[in-house]
Amino acid sequence: MRATPILPAPAPADRPRSFGRRRAGCLIAVHLLIAAHIVHWRLAGRTLAPLELNEVVYTLELGILTAGFVFMVLITLSxxxxxxxxxxxxxxxxALQDLCAWLLEKVHIRPKPVRSRAMLLTPLGVMGLMFLWPTAQRLLAGExxxxWRVMRPEDPxxxxxxxxxxxxLPGPWIAxxxxxxxGFVIVYALGSRSFCRYGCPYGAVFGLMDRLAPGRIVARGDCSQCxxxxxxxxxxIRVHSELTVFGRVVDPQCLKDLDCxxxxxxxxxxxxxxxxxxFASWKRGAVRRPRADYSWGEELAIAAIIVLGVLIFRGLYDALPLLLSVALATLLAWIALTTWRVIGGVPVRAVRLTLARQGAVTLAGWGWLTGAFMVLLLTLHSASMRLHEVALNRAYDATEQALARGDEPAxxxxxxxxxxxALALHRWGLIRPDGLLLRTASLLEWTPHPRLAEPFLRELIDRGAHEPEARLRLAALLARDRRSAQAIEQLELARRLIPAMPRETGERYQQRLDQVAAMIADTPEYSPGGGAG
Ligand code: SF4
Ligand code: SF4
Known part of the structure; x- marks a missing residue:
């Protein structure tokens, strides 16, 4: 296999000892650009749409052309x-993963990479779920x-x-x-760049494209096999083996950092x-690779736990995004399999600790088992909360559909x-997200006891969330309850928020506001000028 080096081999004295500094500089510049982008938005109120790769989903699902989609296409072409x-x-x-690996290296920790075939397939599965499934779903439903359309700056x-x-983008806590x-936990547990290898759907796309790329790491001199x-x-990657066998690095996990x-x-x-x-990297036996850490039976268990974990964590508390759920599910699978081995008395080491040796659980192993038990409890709790959330959302949709049909009893x-x-979630959930408060209030408004919605709406207002929606709903509720002075107060506060909104959203809320104002005017207690009987 002949390869053409783009640059002649530098003399040993000219060779950089590492590209780490240049890469760190480049990644810092990326973060500074992101910060400048946010500052521009805060100052100007309007800016370039975020170059966020997950906006690809909105293009594929809704047909809205986004800057994130264009960015993804450009990266894919590169x-x-x-x-x-x-x-x-x-x-x-x-950048975070490499920063974590660098910090660990400083304290002489080099996390051992966990090698799992099931985990390796996860990014491809997530890629299918994000990029292919929405389209497949439409086609299957005959829709x-x-x-595709370009939206104006004033549009939502x-x-x-x-x-x-x-x-x-997620809020600060979820981010x-x-x-x-x-960036950190997964690297410490599963090895450097393990999120790229085991979780990232964009990496899956780039990995497929990389197989077709002519730009590669190539052999260009005599290798001493050091x-x-x-x-x-x-x-x-077993770089020296790939260069010897193929004359180039064929592994699609090569991120071209040039460290080699x-x-x-x-x-x-x-x-x-x-x-x-x-498909050179698939040639069996061409390059001796380290064995996978798990048997095929264990790999199946890992795959099942990852699927289950994503079902549990994705969207939990209206908060957990897909990629975080994938990372959590992968860690859950690793914890479960390690625990299984500890219980089975198999000699096992994890995160530099010996957890079991020759059929006996070590002290560290007992600590691990205690932690794993807590993780199990938390996961079961999360699963039960997720089931309530799914049931709540179904009931919410069914209520809206029944109202649209005019079927009030249903x-x-x-x-x-x-x-x-909803009440189970309020009682047992670890977090009471804003969306839960709003949905609870909406459902209560459709029951024979709409007044019960009031504390939920007031809590939303206190949090400054879902404005002016929460205020308008509260104003309508108060008007129905013949408390027109309070209703007018909420309406006026809602009115002040509208000028700052994007034009079309503002117009929509203005219409709602006019409807609520008409409701208030119809109450017997209403007297023009803001007074109430
Ligand atoms: S594979 Fe890694 S480096 Fe590439 S986009 Fe995903 S997280 Fe980023
Ligand atoms: S093989 Fe690729 S990922 Fe590995 S050191 Fe070389 S350039 Fe970096």
């Missing part, structure tokens, strides 16, 4: 030509595919310019938790043009069922 440079030089999740989902920069789990490149590779190029004492590695890898029945699930 990977198709040059390989996965974006991943190691531009991705903020990778037409959405027509402006395609390229938006007033609502945070429209699809922090995502960074902690996907293995320095393999030792330097944070993606756990810098590490080679012979200057025998470079970046250049070579035949695409296609609406009341569904609303009562929904309230039961």
């Amino acid at each position: 990977v198709l030509l040059f390989g996965r440079f974006f991943c190691s030089w531009g991705c903020h999740i990778l 037409p595919l959405p027509t 989902w402006g395609s390229f310019v938006t007033d609502d920069f945070w429209r699809n 922090g938790l995502t960074f902690l789990i996907c 293995g320095a490149c393999t030792a330097a590779c944070q993606s756990h 190029v810098a590490a080679c004492p012979e200057g025998a590695i470079g970046y250049g043009i070579a035949a695409p890898a296609l 609406a009341e029945r569904h609303a009562a069922t929904g309230v039961g699930h």
Whole structure:
């Protein structure tokens, strides 16, 4: 296999010892650009729509062309030509993972990579769920595919310019938790770059494209088989073996960070043009790879736990996004399998601790079992909360459909069922999200006891959430309850919020406001000028 190096081999003295500093500089610049983008939005009130890759889903599902979709297409094209440079030089999740690995290295910890075939398939599954399933679902239901359209800046989902920069981004707590789990915990538990390998659906797309890319890490000199490149590779690729067998790195997990190029004492590695890898990495036995850590039976159990975990965690408390759920489910599978081995007395080490040896559980093992028991309880609790959430959402939809048909008895029945699930969530849930408060209030409004919705709406208002929706609903409730002075007060507060809203949203709320004002005017206690009897 002949490869064409793009650059001639540098003399040993000219060779960088590492590309780490340049890459760190590049990743810091990415974060500074993100910060500048946010500052621009805060100052100008309108800015370039976020270059957030998950907005691809909105293009595929709703047909709204988004800046995130265009960005994804551009990155994919770049990977198709040059390989996965974006991943190691531009991705903020990778930056966190490498930062974590670097910090651990500073304290002489190099997490042992966990090798699982089921985990390796997870990103492909998530990719299918995010990018293919919505379209497949439509086609199966015989529905037409959405027509792609460009939205104006004033629209709630402006395609390229938006007033609502945070429209699809998580709040600070969930963002922090995502960074902690996907950037740090998973690296410590499963090895460096394990989120890229075991969780990232974008990485799955880029991995497929990388197989077709002519830009590759190539052999360009005599290799002494010292293995320095393999030792330097944070993606756990057997670089020296691949270069010997294929003349290039064919593993699609190669993120083109160039660490192997810098590490080679012979200057025998470079970046250049070579035949695409296609399926070379699948050739059995061509490159000796480390064995998987799990038997096929265990791999099946891992796959089942990951699927179950995603079903439990995704959307839990209206909060957990898909990628965080995938990371949590993967960690759950790893904890479950490790625990299974500890209980079975199999000698097992995890996170640098010996948990069991020769049929006996060690002290660290008992600590592990205690922690695993807590994780089990938390998971069961989360599963039961998720079931209540799903039932609540179903009841909510059924109530709305019954109301649309004008079937009030059915609406009341569904609303009562929904309230039961909502109250269980209020009582037992660890978090009471804003959406839960709003849905509870809505369902209660459709029961024979609408007054019970008032404390939920007031709590929303105290939190400053769902404005002016919560105030308008409260005003309507108060008007129905003949407390027109209080209703007018809420209405006026809602009115003040409308000018700051995007035009079409503001117009929609203005109509609602006029309807509630008419309701208040119809109450016998109402007297023009704000007084009430
Ligand atoms: S695989 Fe995903 S998380 Fe990893 S660097 Fe690429 S885009 Fe980022
Ligand atoms: S093979 Fe080389 S360029 Fe690719 S990830 Fe490993 S060290 Fe980085």
